[in-house]
Structure formats: structure tokens, C-alpha cells
Amino acid sequence: MKNFKFFYLFLAFAFVLQISSCVKGEFDEPSTTGEDPNIAESDIVTLTEVLAKYKSGQFIKLDLNKYLKAVVVADDASGSFYKAIVVEDENSDLGITILIDENNLAAKLPIGRRVFIDLSNLWISDYNGLPQLGYGSYLDNNGNLRMAGIPATLSDEVLKRGQFGLVVEPKLVNSFSVLNDNMLNTLIQLDNVQFAQSELNTTYANAINPANGVNKTLEDCNENQIIVRNSDYSVFAGETIPSGNGSLIVIYTKFGTTKQLVIRELNDVALTADRCGSGGGLEGSRINIKDVRNLFAGSPVNGKVGYIEGVVISDFANGNITGRNAIVQDETAGIAVRFDANHPYKLGDKVQVSTNEIEISE
Secondary structure (H helix, E strand, C coil), rough: CCCCCCCCCCCCCCCCCCCCCCCCCCCEEEEEEEECCCCCHHHCCCCCHHHCCCCCCCCCCCCCCCCCCCCCCCCCCCCCCCEEEEECCCCCCCEEEEEECCHHHHCCCCCCEEEEECCCCCEEEEEECCCECCCCCCCCCCCEEEECCHHHHHHHHHEECCCCCCCCCCCCCCCHHHHHHHHHCCCCEEEEEEEEEHHHHCCCCCCCCCCCCCCEEEEECCCCEEEEEECCCCCCCCEEECCCEEEEEEEEEEECCCEEEECCCCCHHHEECCCCCCCCCCCCEECCHHHHHCCCCCCEEECCCCCCEEECCCCCCCCCCCCEEEEEEEEEEEEEECCCCCCCCCCCCCCEECCCCCCEEE
């Protein structure tokens, strides 16, 4: 009987946070279409004045015979939002969700459309801490008081459409920690982020047996984390979570005290770069896997400065190997690479693995 020896390369990931600057979102108007309704500036108020009437957990009629001038920053096209749009005030840095008892809102209120909102009959409240505008209240099937949507028959009167095609720029946010209540219902961009290792090889939500939605964990390179809330009814619910690092454009919300992000559409997801601590810029030069294996002489030893490069020849997706192991082969030999959690690497992926101070053992 032949004796087969397996050599293991243990990995540790280092995380580096790259901080980006924070800028104020703006609405550019170089290529708009359509006309704004004839509403005097004196009849327009800011969202600051509207939110001044807001009291958490209460349903309050605004009684403001004024308009809010805003731009749609999220619609219902992808299914992430249901019978609702999110708008940002053009006269402040604030945003709010507007409930409308109507489907296919993106057809007339798409992202980038200016809208003048008649506040005279609207109410303000919140859904577990997230401010909303609507048309009074009602009791749901569980006896909970909820905000009613603007009736479809009145929506064109309440939401007067203006120019469309406005370019909506997200606010660049440099850290999860700076997110606060003044940023609720606004479009933000987070750079140098990635989904947690535990989320890889899963889908955004549950498209097969849809219910309410799924929470996914997003992290930065310092392992700070935040929730991304995805609807089971979104058009991308069954798509696989990307494994890379990069930027994410989202609507900032919250549920109680839990900060949450909502993806508008997959075009806002740009996670294509190497994950924190992997690939690119590895110290030293390439070492053949055979030479790495030869460093082992019967007891664990630390590797030298450099890296191995090879192709993943194992396939944990089909259950023939644990997700914490990957077999990597180059032209000289093969080696098992071990992780402390399920890895994202698929059969045929080309990988580079640092050998600097990494344990090599049998």
C-alpha cells in the first residue's frame, strides 16, 4: 500500500482599511428632459422643516400647505422597494421614504426624476425608526398601526412630476461608524468593502422560497461590519454574492437601532477587486510548490518570504472536500491550503498564496 502524505499551508489574512473622503451629494442637470410644474419658490419648504414635526412612533398630520422639491434616488424597478420610492430634498442633505399604494412606480417616478410633493394632506411617521411620508394610518393583520400609502387615484395630484434624467450622485462615506440619523433615506457610496467570508457562495436573498428578506453581512478591511438587507422579491434575489472587494452604492436605512443598507440594483455593486489581504502586491518572489513542500522535514515549519501560484483543482461546491480546504497545483506539485472558514475559490481559479511566516505542516 502506498502512503500518501498531505502538506498543509495555513493562511492568515491581514486587513488594511483605506479611508475615502466624504463629499456632499449633488444633482447635476446637464441632460434633463421634461418641464417642472409652475410652483413658486415661496411655496416650497425644506425636508428639515418637515422632519421637525416628526416624533418617533407617532402618526402626525403635517398640515403644511407647501411643497417639497426633491429628486427620486430609489424606485421599485428591481423589487428592492415595494410600493415606495426614496427621495432626497434638493434644499437640504436629507432624504425620506414615500409610501404610494401603487405598483410599477418606476414607470413614472424613476431614479433621477424631480418631484414636487404636496404636503397638505400627508402624514409623517416611521417604520421601526425609519421616517416615512404617507396618507394616514391603518391596522395590519396583526393589529399593528402602520402608515398607509398615498392612494393610486391621488398620486399624480400629490406627486407632481418635473424634469427627469437628473444625475444623482451618492454621498461618499468613509466609515460605517459615521452613518447617523441625518443620513437615513439617502444614497451613499462605501468604498473598499466586501461581503463577509461566511456570505460567499450564497445568494443575495431567498428567491426559491420568498418570505420577507435576508440579512447579509458587509465588512470593511478592519472587519467592521454592517447589515445589507435584501428583498426575497428583488430581481437579483437568486444571484450569487460577489466574492471581491470594491465599492457599493446603497440607500442607508435602519431597523430599530440596527444600521442597514439596501441595494437598489446590481449595477450599484462593484466588488471586483481582490479581497482584503489577498492577491496583488505579495511580498517576495514566486516559489514553486515543490520547493515549499521540501521545507517540511517532519515537523511544522514557517515558510519563507514569497508566494506560490497555482490553480485550484478541488471542488468543494459539490461536497467532495470541505470548504475550508483548497488543493492548489502548479507545474511542480500540489499542496492543500487550509482556511479558518469557508473559502470562495472555485475549481479552476488561479490563486496566489503568500508563504511568508505561514505554517507548513503535514
